[in-house]
Amino acid sequence: MIIVTTEQVPNHQVIEVKGSVFGLTVRARGIGKDIAATLKGLVGGEIKQYTEMLEDARKQSLDRMVNNAQAMGANAIIMMRFDSGEVGRNMSEIVAYGTAVVIEKERVGRC
Numbered sequence: 001m002i003i004v005t006t007e008q009v010p011n012h013q014v015i016e017v018k019g020s021v022f023g024l025t026v027r028a029r030g031i032g033k034d035i036a037a038t039l040k041g042l043v044g045g046e047i048k049q050y051t052e053m054l055e056d057a058r059k060q061s062l063d064r065m066v067n068n069a070q071a072m073g074a075n076a077i078i079m080m081r082f083d084s085g086e087v088g089r090n091m092s093e094i095v096a097y098g099t100a101v102v103i104e105k106e107r108v109g110r111c
Helices: 033-042 049-069
Strands: 012-028 076-087 090-105
Touching: 012 049, 033 076, 049 076, 049 090
Parallel strands: none
Antiparallel strands: 012 090, 076 090
16 A cells, blocks of 8 residues: 555555544543653653553554555555544544555656
8 A cells, every 4th residue: 555645646646535544542641651651741751651651552543544545445545644632631633544546657758
């Protein structure tokens, strides 16, 4: 599956637009991560527990988006984006979204 943030894939042409596609995950922070984050917040610096949680959430939302695009018969996703938000006091929502398409290599004419 080719995934790009642009409207076109270099050296390919879109032959069919399948439609919007997304993958969503919601993650809750555990009490242990909150305690570690509070302590880290006192001294400053990166809160690695949260970074790891959000990296995992992005990967999972990306995987779900790809699965949805494949189910639609697409072989690429264009205009891919991530978005995030808060759900309640201790949950984060991550969504990956884009346009599922079928692409093929551009044919180069021989002169």
